[in-house]
Amino acid sequence: MSDRREWPLYEVFVRGKRGLNHVHVGSLHAPDDDMAIRHARDVYTRRNEGVSIWVVRSADITASSPDEKDPLFAPSGDKVYRHPTFYDIPDNVPHM
Amino acid sequence: MPTTDTETGMAPDPTAERALLEQFDAIVERNDRVEPRDWMPEGYRKTLIRQVAQHAHSEIIGMQPEGNWISRAPSLRRKAILLAKVQDEAGHGLYLYSATETLGPSRQELTEMLLAGKQKYSSIFNYPTLSYADVGTIGWLVDGAAICNQVPLCRTSYGPYGRAMIRVCKEESFHQRQGYELLMTMMQGTDEQRAMVQESVNRFWWPALMMFGPPDDESPNTAQSMAWGIKRNTNDDLRQRFVDMSVPQAEALGVTLPDPELRWNEERGHHDFGQPDWDEFMQVVKGNGPCNAQRLAHRRRAHEDGAWVREAALAFADKSGGLDTPALVPREGYSTSETEEVR
Numbered sequence: 378m379s380d381r382r383e384w385p386l387y388e389v390f391v392r393g394k395r396g397l398n399h400v401h402v403g404s405l406h407a408p409d410d411d412m413a414i415r416h417a418r419d420v421y422t423r424r425n426e427g428v429s430i431w432v433v434r435s436a437d438i439t440a441s442s443p444d445e446k447d448p449l450f451a452p453s454g455d456k457v458y459r460h461p462t463f464y465d466i467p468d469n470v471p472h473m
Numbered sequence: 474m475p476t477t478d479t480e481t482g483m484a485p486d487p488t489a490e491r492a493l494l495e496q497f498d499a500i501v502e503r504n505d506r507v508e509p510r511d512w513m514p515e516g517y518r519k520t521l522i523r524q525v526a527q528h529a530h531s532e533i534i535g536m537q538p539e540g541n542w543i544s545r546a547p548s549l550r551r552k553a554i555l556l557a558k559v560q561d562e563a564g565h566g567l568y569l570y571s572a573t574e575t576l577g578p579s580r581q582e583l584t585e586m587l588l589a590g591k592q593k594y595s596s597i598f599n600y601p602t603l604s605y606a607d608v609g610t611i612g613w614l615v616d617g618a619a620i621c622n623q624v625p626l627c628r629t630s631y632g633p634y635g636r637a638m639i640r641v642c643k644e645e646s647f648h649q650r651q652g653y654e655l656l657m658t659m660m661q662g663t664d665e666q667r668a669m670v671q672e673s674v675n676r677f678w679w680p681a682l683m684m685f686g687p688p689d690d691e692s693p694n695t696a697q698s699m700a701w702g703i704k705r706n707t708n709d710d711l712r713q714r715f716v717d718m719s720v721p722q723a724e725a726l727g728v729t730l731p732d733p734e735l736r737w738n739e740e741r742g743h744h745d746f747g748q749p750d751w752d753e754f755m756q757v758v759k760g761n762g763p764c765n766a767q768r769l770a771h772r773r774r775a776h777e778d779g780a781w782v783r784e785a786a787l788a789f790a791d792k793s794g795g796l797d798t799p800a801l802v803p804r805e806g807y808s809t810s811e812t813e814e815v816r
Binding site: 408412431440442 | 636784787
């Protein structure tokens, strides 16, 4: 085999049905964008799992660190007043 | 934001490494999932690469025994089912290769290690499929044993492996049911067909029990794998579960399981059963099973025969101007992976 380059990695996102977000389902290798869509159809939607597929080169994704101690997420950790349960409302107040 | 730690898997100094290890242990301890860019002990990474790659290879090699019967399926209905099933196995292999790649090795390296015999696949696929009944028996017993193994692996500590297993398990139920239904249909047929089913069950029962691996006292890696949350049950526990599940299924089917020691143990609340021939198991693992050479030769041939397709796809992508990114530079060794960082 003369050409031994690896096909680039793609991340695959599938919209399960109308009204839902595209959700990451996995990854695959493909030589180009069109083939990535075709491979994604065969690998991830053999049983009506979706109505729409997105593929994106993994190398094009910018990621935060998944570490939950990451300082990136620290600012939201101590702001309990952003949640509705922070506020005490008397039981006799309806529809709230 | 990769640090030197995630790239090399090595901490710059012992204190930092201890802190990373404590953080890793805490994740495993609270049954949380380890994700690709987390620091992990080298032993954990190596064990996972070995296990998930072997799992991926098993799905790919596992296409062969049943693929053998696609062109000779007795009806269009059975042919369509078998094609769908074998296509699923390919899909399962691809989910699992993707999961393995998040640990470092590239797809090409994994393929080469399989073809060179440096990584193994499940020994069950080194047994031949001699009759059409084997398609049913593999669905019932082999996929049944695989389900026993795989359901607990959905909760494995490594995120990408667990997610792959969830997808696999969803589809595996179809595999087992189509096999059992096939056998039920044959059992309602002629005496000759019933004899075919029994003969097939006789051949596959013991190899199916071997799929859970050696007995616990001869499985040195089990304790560490369970401490890491990679495995959730011991080999013997899963084997017992499989036997207990299979006995009533065999009765409903009207076949005998070929084990004279098999009987219900009231006290234990489980079936007692005999041990497979572990010498035979070791022989097959070492490469001396009935079909080891044939399976690898077939896989090598398929890989070589497909070379022109891969080259043509690359040539087309080159022409369309899509290939000038770093992702396509040939990679050497694991730790230089570009893609690892974004996974």
